[in-house]
Amino acid sequence: xxxxxxxxxxxxxxxxxxxxxxxxxxxxxxxxxxxxxxxxxxxxxxxxxxxxxxxxxxxxxxxxxxxxxxxxxxxxxxxxxxxxxxxxxxxxxxxxxxxxxxxxxxxxxxxxxxxxxxxxxxxxxxxxxxxxxxxxxxxxxxxxxxxxxxxxxxxxxxxxxxxxxxxxxxxxxxxxxxxxxxxxxxxxxxxxxxxxxxxxxxxxxxxxxxxxxxxxxxxxxxxxxxxxxxxxxxxxxxxxxxxxxxxxxxxxxxxxxxxxxxxxxxxxxxxxxxxxxxxxxxxxxxxxxxxxxxx
Amino acid sequence: xxxxxxxxxxxxxxxxxxxxxxxxxxxxxxxxxxxxxxxxxxxxxxxxxxxxxxxxxxxxxxxxxxxxxxxxxxxxxxxxxxxxxxxxxxxxxxxxxxxxxxxxxxxxxxxxxxxxxxxxxxxxxxxxxxxxxxxxxxxxxxxxxxxxxxxxxxxxxxxxxxxxxxxxxxxxxxxxxxxxxxxxxxxxxxxxxxxxxxxxxxxxxxxxxxxxxxxxxxxxxxxxxxxxxxxxxxxxxxxxxxxxxxxxxxxxxxxxxxxxxxxxxxxxxxxxxxxxxxxxxxxxxxxxxxxxxxx
Numbered sequence: 001x002x003x004x005x006x007x008x009x010x011x012x013x014x015x016x017x018x019x020x021x022x023x024x025x026x027x028x029x030x031x032x033x034x035x036x037x038x039x040x041x042x043x044x045x046x047x048x049x050x051x052x053x054x055x056x057x058x059x060x061x062x063x064x065x066x067x068x069x070x071x072x073x074x075x076x077x078x079x080x081x082x083x084x085x086x087x088x089x090x091x092x093x094x095x096x097x098x099x100x101x102x103x104x105x106x107x108x109x110x111x112x113x114x115x116x117x118x119x120x121x122x123x124x125x126x127x128x129x130x131x132x133x134x135x136x137x138x139x140x141x142x143x144x145x146x147x148x149x150x151x152x153x154x155x156x157x158x159x160x161x162x163x164x165x166x167x168x169x170x171x172x173x174x175x176x177x178x179x180x181x182x183x184x185x186x187x188x189x190x191x192x193x194x195x196x197x198x199x200x201x202x203x204x205x206x207x208x209x210x211x212x213x214x215x216x217x218x219x220x221x222x223x224x225x226x227x228x229x230x231x232x233x234x235x236x237x238x239x240x241x242x243x244x245x246x247x248x249x250x251x252x253x254x255x256x257x258x259x260x261x262x263x264x265x266x267x268x269x270x271x272x273x274x275x276x277x278x279x280x281x282x283x284x285x286x287x288x289x290x291x292x293x294x295x
Numbered sequence: 296x297x298x299x300x301x302x303x304x305x306x307x308x309x310x311x312x313x314x315x316x317x318x319x320x321x322x323x324x325x326x327x328x329x330x331x332x333x334x335x336x337x338x339x340x341x342x343x344x345x346x347x348x349x350x351x352x353x354x355x356x357x358x359x360x361x362x363x364x365x366x367x368x369x370x371x372x373x374x375x376x377x378x379x380x381x382x383x384x385x386x387x388x389x390x391x392x393x394x395x396x397x398x399x400x401x402x403x404x405x406x407x408x409x410x411x412x413x414x415x416x417x418x419x420x421x422x423x424x425x426x427x428x429x430x431x432x433x434x435x436x437x438x439x440x441x442x443x444x445x446x447x448x449x450x451x452x453x454x455x456x457x458x459x460x461x462x463x464x465x466x467x468x469x470x471x472x473x474x475x476x477x478x479x480x481x482x483x484x485x486x487x488x489x490x491x492x493x494x495x496x497x498x499x500x501x502x503x504x505x506x507x508x509x510x511x512x513x514x515x516x517x518x519x520x521x522x523x524x525x526x527x528x529x530x531x532x533x534x535x536x537x538x539x540x541x542x543x544x545x546x547x548x549x550x551x552x553x554x555x556x557x558x559x560x561x562x563x564x565x566x567x568x569x570x571x572x573x574x575x576x577x578x579x580x581x582x583x584x585x586x587x588x589x590x
Contacts, residue, residue, distance in 0.1 A: 006332055033328040035337060037301055037417050042330060042405070044463040045340020076464065077471060110337070122332050145451045149486065152442045158472040159442050159465055167462030168339040169371065170454055176372060177453040191444065 003103075005096040006030040007089050009121040011109065014070075014080035021088040027096075030124060039120060040111040045167030047110035047119075048072035052090070053261045054125060057099035058293040059090050060261065064224045068164065069107060075163035079119055081109055086123075093125045102128040102291075104262045108166070131263045135287050138267030138278055139184040139258060143247060144174050146188035146196055150244065153218030161219040171199035183270070185258060187250070190219070195245040198258045202226035205245070205256035206279070212249075215242040225259040225290065232289050255279040257286070264290040298398075300391040301325040302384050304416040306404065309365075309375035316383040322391075325419060334415060335406040340462030342405035342414075343367035347385070348556045349420060352394035353588040354385050355556065359519045363459065364402060370458035374414055376404055381418075388420045397423040397586075399557045403461070426558045430582050433562030433573055434479040434553065438542060439469050441483040441491055445539065448513030456514040466494035478565070480553060482545070485514070490540040493553045497521035500540070500551035501574070510537040520554040520585065527584050550574040552581070559585040 009025040028034045040046040050065040066083045073080050086107065097103055105125040112119040153161035160167075178186040187203055188196040195203055195214050202223030204213045211233055216222045230240045250256060255278055256268040265286040267278040304320040323329045335341040345360040361378045368375050381402065392398055400420040407414040448456035455462075473481040482498055483491040490498055490509050497518030499508045506528055511517040525535045545551055550573055551563040560581040562573040 028332075030332060033330055034332050035328055035330040035334070037323075037325060037329050037403075037419050039330070039337060040467075042334060042337040042342075043344070043401075043403070043461065044467055045461050046464050046467050047337075049338070076468065106338070108332075108338070124332055144453055145447075147443045147447045147451050147454050149444075152440075152486070156440045156442050158439055158468040160468050163464075165464040166338065166340050167464035169341050169458075169460040169462035172339055172341050173371065173453040173455050191447070 001098055003097055004030055004124070004126040005093045006034070007093055007123045008034060009085070009089055009123060011079060011119050011121045012082040012085045014082050016082055017084065021085045024085060025089050025092065034122070035120070036113055038113040038116070040114055041108065041120065041166050043114065045165060045169070047108060047166045048076055048078060048164055049109070049166060050107045050164060051261050052105040052107070053128070053264070054094055054097070054103035054105050055291055055293070056101070057094060059094055059105060060293075061224050061228055061295045062087060062090050063295065064227065065107070065261075068222065068224060069109065072163040072165065073109065075157070075160055076165060078109060078111060089123050093123055097125055102262070104128045110166070128262050134266050135264060135283065136280070138269035138283070140182065140270035141185050141187050141258070141268045142178040142181045142183040143189050143272055144177060144186045145191055147191055148219065149192045150190045150194050150219070157218065162221060164221055174199045182273070189247050193247050195247060195250050196220055197223070198260070201258035201260035201263070203250070203256065204229065204259055205250055205253035207252070207254055209239055211238055211240045212243055212245060214245050223259060225261050225264065228294060229259060229265070229286060229290070232294070255282065257283065296391075296393055298392055299325055299419070299421040300388045301329070302388055302418045303329060304380070304384055304418060306374060306414050306416045307377040307380045309377050311377055312379065316380045319380060320384050320387065329417070330415070331408055333408040333411070335409055336403065336415065336461050338409065340460060340464070342403060342461040343371055343373060343459055344404070344461055345402045345459060346556050347400040347402070348423070348559070349389055349392070349398035349400050350586050350588070351396070352389060354389055354400060355588075356519050356523055356590045357382060357385050358590070359522065360402070360556075363517065363519060364404065367458040367460065368404065370452070370455055371460060373404060373406060384418050388418055392420055397557070399423045405461070423557050429561050430559060430578065431575070433564035433578075435477065435565035436480050436482050436553070436563045437473040437476045437478040438484050438567055439472060439481045440486055442486055443514065444487045445485045445489050445514070452513065457516060459516055469494045477568070482553075484542050488542050490542060490545050491515055492518070493555070496553040496555035496558070498545070498551065499524065499554055500545055500548035502544075502547070502549055504534055506533055506535045507538055507540060509540050518554060520556050520559065523589060524554060524560070524581060524585070527589070550577065552578065
């Protein structure tokens with residue numbers, strides 16, 4: 001059995017409830033060319049994506065990811081995805097990979113070929129990197145100014161904050177800058193000093209018994225993993241809140257994590273070169289939950 | 296003779312002065328797949344580009360465009376392009392199209408396939424849209440907040456301001472927002488009210504006999520067309536300056552233009568719904584220069 005599957009998808013309209021979806025995607029070889037140079041995804045980073053964790057044959061929280069894809073499509077004025085079609089494509093891809101182990105499944109919806117008639121879409125699932133060690137040992141984090149003041153997203157929706165677009169060059173540059181500073185990952189902060197998110201993760205922190213994460217304004221991508229964790233924490237009687245978090249609050253946290261769909265929860269062990277307290281037992285418990293078939 | 300040419304290029308190191316370049320690019324059919332889904336250009340908008348105007352068989356200012364590509368590569372920590380190789384590819388592409396008319400030639404340098412060994416590069420030349428009418432009639436412009444205060448680029452180089460990256464989703468969203476406002480194009484302004492640039496153009500303006508354009512800080516892409524025009528204006532005895540331009544100065548200009556490599560110079564006839572004076576004779580003179588083989 002191969003350990004990767006790539007499907008090219010012909011997107012159906014969101015309100016198509018009848019067309020048999022099986023004929024709308026076809027498997028291709030990921031090592032062979034599949035996209036034209038006129039693709040707006042490649043020319044303009046003009047498209048949206050989601051990355052879903054697959055654990056032991058189960059795509060985690062596929063529906064929340066698809067709902068977020070739909071929200072990104074609205075912000076970017078792309079045709080809304082047909083969730084029935086995407087669910088079927090995810091199921092087909094997951095059927096094609098081994099039923100044990102961790103995988104990363106990526107969905108992409110591009111505006112299509114320039115001047116072309118329709119969007120382009122594809123899905124690719126491949127084995128996840130081995131995050132066992134980083135889940136145990138945590139990451140050193142550098143805070144980096146995202147350049148925007150708090151409230152910018154509401155004032156300027158054309159900045160597409162809150163959409164998960166393919167225009168991720170800045171996110172990748174932030175990771176390089178973090179490494180240059182001797183860190184492993186970054187946390188973006190507003191120009192006026194509030195915690196936002198990591199380039200590919202959400203930030204959660206704990207003070208005493210209270211868990212918090214930055215208030216989901218238009219400036220922050222609402223993390224599916226963060227949402228799932230907060231629901232889990234609340235269901236086990238913990239106190240959770242969304243609020244504006246000044247950087248000083250992160251510095252003074254009793255523990256803090258970056259959470260994302262495939263790497264899951266990793267402790268922030270160092271913030272801008274200063275050690276942070278961590279909570280290995282709690283981290284293990286978070287990841288135990290995140291690795292369970294939770295939806 | 297076909298009117299488009301697409302070349303896939305195997306990038307040579309910048310300091311390779313010996314390898315025969317002809318074997319390093321090959322023509323492909325633009326309507327056939329040429330790129331893999333693992334391409335970081337398409338997954339992350341992680342790459343850089345240039346668009347060069349080709350007029351009657353002459354690629355305008357190819358060298359300044361290649362120098363800017365090199366500068367973008369430095370900012371993005373991509374391998375520096377081999378200019379000898381790119382010049383040869385441009386020459387080959389221009390040889391393959393008709394020797395009259397206007398064309399747009401696009402160069403792309405991508406970080407390559409994820410976990411892959413090398414960057415990916417290609418070139419595509421195709422007939423330009425017919426801009427005759429817009430050069431005569433001008434464009435209505437909406438100013439849009441870019442979300443960054445003046446000075447942000449210097450403070451936060453990881454935002455990649457000043458690099459021409461493939462992460463252009465915001466630029467495309469700004470054009471849609473401008474159209475929603477009844478305009479044809481946009482001008483980005485800083486959050487503290489200074490003129491920056493258009494999503495795909497530079498801004499120049501004239502007060503009396505003095506021509507000005509926003510000071511090329513790290514926040515603005517230094518426009519090759521603007522540079523060429525300012526050299527031309529200076530050589531004909533006009534006064535040109537780079538300075539910080541508050542939006543009010545643009546509103547009070549005696550005339551203002553958006554300039555870019557393929558559309559060339561177009562008058563701003565309306566700014567946020569208010570009429571702007573324009574100077575049709577000057578616009579014609581600017582475009583006459585820009586259409587001449589100027590390097």
